[in-house]
Amino acid sequence: MKAAVVPSVNGKWEVKQWETPKPGPNQVVIKIHASGLCYTDVHLTHGLIPLQFPHVLGHEPVGEIVELGPGVTTRKVGDRVGVGWVQKGCGRCEWCLRGKKELCQNNQSTGINLQGSHAEYMLAFADATMLIPDTLSYEQAAPIFCAGYTVWSGLRLADPKPHERIAVVGIGGLGHLALQYSKASGFETIAVTKSKDKEKMIRDLGADEVVGSGEKLLSGGGADVLLATSNSWSAVVDAAKGMRPDGRIILMGVGNEPLNYTPDLMFKRIRLIGSSQNGPEYLYEALDIAAKGKVKVVAETYKLDDINRAYDRVADGKVRFRAVITMN
Ligand SMILES: [Zn+2]
Ligand SMILES: [Zn+2]
Numbered sequence: 001m002k003a004a005v006v007p008s009v010n011g012k013w014e015v016k017q018w019e020t021p022k023p024g025p026n027q028v029v030i031k032i033h034a035s036g037l038c039y040t041d042v043h044l045t046h047g048l049i050p051l052q053f054p055h056v057l058g059h060e061p062v063g064e065i066v067e068l069g070p071g072v073t074t075r076k077v078g079d080r081v082g083v084g085w086v087q088k089g090c091g092r093c094e095w096c097l098r099g100k101k102e103l104c105q106n107n108q109s110t111g112i113n114l115q116g117s118h119a120e121y122m123l124a125f126a127d128a129t130m131l132i133p134d135t136l137s138y139e140q141a142a143p144i145f146c147a148g149y150t151v152w153s154g155l156r157l158a159d160p161k162p163h164e165r166i167a168v169v170g171i172g173g174l175g176h177l178a179l180q181y182s183k184a185s186g187f188e189t190i191a192v193t194k195s196k197d198k199e200k201m202i203r204d205l206g207a208d209e210v211v212g213s214g215e216k217l218l219s220g221g222g223a224d225v226l227l228a229t230s231n232s233w234s235a236v237v238d239a240a241k242g243m244r245p246d247g248r249i250i251l252m253g254v255g256n257e258p259l260n261y262t263p264d265l266m267f268k269r270i271r272l273i274g275s276s277q278n279g280p281e282y283l284y285e286a287l288d289i290a291a292k293g294k295v296k297v298v299a300e301t302y303k304l305d306d307i308n309r310a311y312d313r314v315a316d317g318k319v320r321f322r323a324v325i326t327m328n
Contacts, residue, residue: 003119009047021123023069033138035117036060037323059110061117072126080132082145087128133291151178152286153278154250158225167223169239170230176321184294192239217242
């Protein structure tokens with residue numbers, strides 16, 4: 001099969017022949033139809049987590065099951081499925097025993113210690129696959145498996161109450177979905193961005209207000225929840241100036257500088273909460289909301305052969321708002 005292979009840390013991706021996977025016990029082979037390119041793939045190419053290279057990245061896989069391994073009873077050939085980040089826990093640690101495999105320190109993850117989805121075929125544990133609603137296209141579904149799942153999990157973890165105001169900082173792959181999920185849930189939603197050129201698009205996505213700084217956020221009424229999807233923690237700290245007392249900041253990006261919070265956060269009793277993908281019930285909900293048309297992924301699509309162009313646009317922050325790779 002063809003796959004986009006990262007040859008080494010900081011290496012340029014190469015589309016080339018790669019061994020087509022065969023399913024082991026409890027595994028399925030997915031013929032990939034669409035694969036989202038997440039900014040985390042850029043981090044991983046630069047060595048954020050030590051990986052075994054050469055390696056195939058990609059953790060927003062959707063496609064059709066074409067082969068079942070021994071012991072698979074809950075999935076069948078032809079099922080439309082996608083796979084989240086963490087596929088399998090060790091099964092024996094405290095967090096696995098508590099049913100929270102996403103917190104297992106020895107988990108097996110898509111595109112990390114398992115082959116990723118920027119390829120024509122991908123292996124997955126059957127239990128890690130999620131059926132995709134019939135009305136949701138592959139291109140729309142793929143980004144829900146990391147971006148959508150992450151921001152919906154974060155919004156749920158923030159536990160917003162009626163009448164609370166929600167701000168989103170970092171309007172990219174995650175952020176453009178975060179503000180739509182917040183609006184779909186009925187919350188007044190404010191986007192915080194310094195990119196003036198995005199303002200009209202952001203309003204079209206449903207934002208009630210677009211502000212350029214935390215101070216502007218505060219003077220306009222502030223936020224009870226800040227969904228921080230930015231990869232710049234200085235942008236998060238600035239937006240945090242707009243928090244109302246007892247607010248919650250949900251950190252979902254990976255900043256590459258220290259997170260310098262201010263005493264203001266202490267006096268306002270602000271909580272900083274880390275969050276990624278918090279369990280399959282949130283993936284189910286995130287897909288269901290998208291299938292009902294209440295959240296729409298805004299994507300640029302690229303063929304697998306053209307994946308380097310997509311990578312460069314993601315790395316440069318130019319994609320509006322998600323890059324999706326299609327295989328045929
Ligand atoms: Zn991701
Ligand atoms: Zn475990």
